[in-house]
Amino acid sequence: MDVKFESWKEIIKDENIAFKKTKVLTDNILSYCPGCGHGVVHRLVAETIEEMEIQDQTIGIAPVGCAVLAYDFFDLDMQQAAHGRAPALATAIKRLYPEKFVFTYQGDGDLAAIGGNETIHACNRGENITIIFINNGIYGMTGGQMAPTTLEGMVTSTSPYGRDPKLMGYPLRITELIAMLPGTYYVTRQAVYKPAYVRKAKKAIRKAFENQKLNKGVSFVEIVSNCNSGWKMTPVEANKWLEENMLKTFPLGDIKVDGELVKEL
Amino acid sequence: MSEIRLMMGNEAIAEAAIRAGCDGYFGYPITPQSEVLEYLMAEKPYERTGMVVLQAESELAAVNMLYGGGAAGKRVMTTSSSPGISLMQEAISYMAGAEIPCLIANVVRGGPGLGTIQPSQSDYFQATKGGGHGDYCLFVLAPSSVQEMADFVKLGFEMAFKYRNPVMILSDGVIGQVMEKVELIDPIPRRTQEEIIKECPWATTGKTPDRERNIITSLDLDPIRQEKHVMNLKEKFEKMKEDVMWENIQTDDAEYLIVAYGSSARISQKTIDLARNEGIKVGLFRPITLYPFPEKELERLSKQVKGILSVEMSLGQLIEDVRLAVHDRVPVEHYGRVGGSVHTPFQVLEALKEKIVNKY
Numbered sequence: 001m002d003v004k005f006e007s008w009k010e011i012i013k014d015e016n017i018a019f020k021k022t023k024v025l026t027d028n029i030l031s032y033c034p035g036c037g038h039g040v041v042h043r044l045v046a047e048t049i050e051e052m053e054i055q056d057q058t059i060g061i062a063p064v065g066c067a068v069l070a071y072d073f074f075d076l077d078m079q080q081a082a083h084g085r086a087p088a089l090a091t092a093i094k095r096l097y098p099e100k101f102v103f104t105y106q107g108d109g110d111l112a113a114i115g116g117n118e119t120i121h122a123c124n125r126g127e128n129i130t131i132i133f134i135n136n137g138i139y140g141m142t143g144g145q146m147a148p149t150t151l152e153g154m155v156t157s158t159s160p161y162g163r164d165p166k167l168m169g170y171p172l173r174i175t176e177l178i179a180m181l182p183g184t185y186y187v188t189r190q191a192v193y194k195p196a197y198v199r200k201a202k203k204a205i206r207k208a209f210e211n212q213k214l215n216k217g218v219s220f221v222e223i224v225s226n227c228n229s230g231w232k233m234t235p236v237e238a239n240k241w242l243e244e245n246m247l248k249t250f251p252l253g254d255i256k257v258d259g260e261l262v263k264e265l
Numbered sequence: 266m267s268e269i270r271l272m273m274g275n276e277a278i279a280e281a282a283i284r285a286g287c288d289g290y291f292g293y294p295i296t297p298q299s300e301v302l303e304y305l306m307a308e309k310p311y312e313r314t315g316m317v318v319l320q321a322e323s324e325l326a327a328v329n330m331l332y333g334g335g336a337a338g339k340r341v342m343t344t345s346s347s348p349g350i351s352l353m354q355e356a357i358s359y360m361a362g363a364e365i366p367c368l369i370a371n372v373v374r375g376g377p378g379l380g381t382i383q384p385s386q387s388d389y390f391q392a393t394k395g396g397g398h399g400d401y402c403l404f405v406l407a408p409s410s411v412q413e414m415a416d417f418v419k420l421g422f423e424m425a426f427k428y429r430n431p432v433m434i435l436s437d438g439v440i441g442q443v444m445e446k447v448e449l450i451d452p453i454p455r456r457t458q459e460e461i462i463k464e465c466p467w468a469t470t471g472k473t474p475d476r477e478r479n480i481i482t483s484l485d486l487d488p489i490r491q492e493k494h495v496m497n498l499k500e501k502f503e504k505m506k507e508d509v510m511w512e513n514i515q516t517d518d519a520e521y522l523i524v525a526y527g528s529s530a531r532i533s534q535k536t537i538d539l540a541r542n543e544g545i546k547v548g549l550f551r552p553i554t555l556y557p558f559p560e561k562e563l564e565r566l567s568k569q570v571k572g573i574l575s576v577e578m579s580l581g582q583l584i585e586d587v588r589l590a591v592h593d594r595v596p597v598e599h600y601g602r603v604g605g606s607v608h609t610p611f612q613v614l615e616a617l618k619e620k621i622v623n624k625y
């Protein structure tokens with residue numbers, strides 16, 4: 001279904017433009033819920049690619065998850081991977097086209113549960129790729145089931161009485177795990193729920209793409225994000241909840257920079 | 266100048282890959298085909314042709330590496346054996362849906378489950394009827410010699426790119442492990458990026474300003490569009506019939522017919538000679554492509570014979586396609602050892618007499 005707002009076109013004139021969308025995003029209307037972090041991160045990745053002037057050299061990989069249609073939004077050559085397998089696709093593409101920029105865009109279910117093995121081994125091999133990891137502590141796309149990153153006590157549709165670690169395991173801090181691997185070169189955890197954090201996240205994403213020129217291993221950017229639909233909150237409530245709860249288990253900041261751990265794990 | 270060597274099937278397929286201009290091999294060890302990856306690692310094709318060789322963390326990862334590389338227009342391949350091929354079915358289905366060319370060889374071993382490491386032909390259904398979820402077919406080649414193990418790499422890549430579809434070489438532990446004389450082709454250079462862009466305008470090679478972005482996906486949530494897509498795939502699977510291949514051995518005067526592929530065809534060839542020494546006029550029909558199945562030719566042959574024995578190291582999978590092709594015009598029976606046991610020419614002869622010649 002294509003929704004068209006023809007009347008907007010009259011307003012879109014050069015003299016009226018106060019803020020411009022990057023050309024690396026298409027004009028397709030985002031499928032994300034209002035207030036969802038996915039949209040913001042899409043913009044940051046697209047802006048980075050525009051600023052680096054690498055649109056014609058970039059190949060992106062969409063996951064299975066809410067970002068499954070990412071290829072509708074990025075004006076890039078893109079592949080859609082089976083659930084969790086994006087790092088395997090990226091491995092081959094980068095090895096076969098070492099001069100191109102290759103990134104995966106994955107949710108926490110995709111990257112840390114079903115694709116945990118592909119993630120760890122691509123990171124351990126030191127593939128020269130960028131991984132953008134959207135951690136919203138839940139399976140957004142399938143309606144809010146428990147993810148490996150779901151917090152202790154957190155209510156989801158498959159942990160209706162709260163996540164009990166004795167029954168369901170602990171929240172998986174996969175970012176700390178992969179930072180320990182010698183194959184990762186840059187590992188950082190960011191957020192996009194506040195303007196200041198958006199600017200920081202943008203810098204991190206830029207670094208993660210720039211690093212591909214160095215050929216030194218994986219650059220991994222986790223974004224602690226929200227899922228207001230899955231969390232059953234308004235966008236404002238979700239951002240508040242994120243700050244008060246998610247960041248305790250998933251503290252923000254760089255973990256590994258230029259191949260050196262900068263945080264005690 | 267081509268080159269003649271004594272090689273095992275698994276080595277031949279590896280060397281043929283280098284010579285066929287393969288861009289990337291991604292694999293995971295499993296008996297009886299680990300020699301492919303071992304040969305490639307020892308041979309360093311990245312120095313010979315620039316070909317990438319990588320030991321993946323699993324068959325799951327290996328086959329998804331094929332997805333990534335194939336979707337970017339590269340000639341990519343993997344080899345495995347039955348349990349590994351089962352693990353690959355998810356991505357094979359995705360690649361069929363997303364129309365990604367690639368080459369996969371299954372050096373079949375006995376099953377089900379972990380089964381045995383000895384040869385079998387019990388993955389026929391999986392190879393020829395799709396194998397993973399959804400409506401799709403693979404182009405399936407069945408080598409019956411080390412020579413064909415090598416030859417089918419180049420042919421397999423040609424078919425994969427002609428049809429934008431995964432191609433499977435359905436081999437088995439006999440063909441993989443046996444040593445034979447093989448004539449290797451002169452190396453074909455790997456395609457340049459310009460050639461790839463020209464040959465594969467659909468590939469994700471980077472969106473240049475002169476074209477729209479290329480998207481490789483098997484997803485379309487709109488049932489009408491998805492239906493159209495699957496119908497387009499069907500047309501392609503039909504079109505594959507123009508590349509159907511088979512071999513007739515001593516069929517001209519045959520009153521009985523053995524149908525067998527791969528190593529069973531090799532074994533049955535001997536049976537034909539033994540039978541003819543006893544005055545039984547039997548011929549061998551060897552399907553070389555298992556999909557598309559050479560049904561027209563088999564139907565033609567069925568009109569001259571009194572009975573058909575379908576020989577396969579399985580409980581009877583090939584026989585279903587044989588029966589479909591001959592429309593019950595003549596009796597069709599199955600014979601085959603299973604679970605890693607290999608029938609001898611004499612056992613096939615006994616079965617031929619008992620199940621066909623003495624009855625019809």
Ligand SMILES: Cc1ncc(C[n+]2csc(CCOP(=O)(O)OP(=O)(O)O)c2C)c(N)n1
Pocket residue numbers: 064065066067083106107108109110111134136138139140141142147227
């Ligand atoms: C093999 C397979 N298993 C399950 C699914 C169903 N599925 C689709 S998306 C998803 C979870 C995605 O969650 P996440 O990666 O966290 O992404 P989010 O939607 O939260 O961004 C699941 C389980 C699938 N598509 N494929």
Ligand code: SF4
Pocket residue numbers: 031032033035036037038066136140141226227228229230
């Ligand atoms: S379901 Fe959650 S993750 Fe998915 S778009 Fe909505 S808010 Fe975002």
Ligand SMILES: [Mg+2]
Pocket residue numbers: 107108109134135136137138139140147
């Ligand atoms: Mg999620």
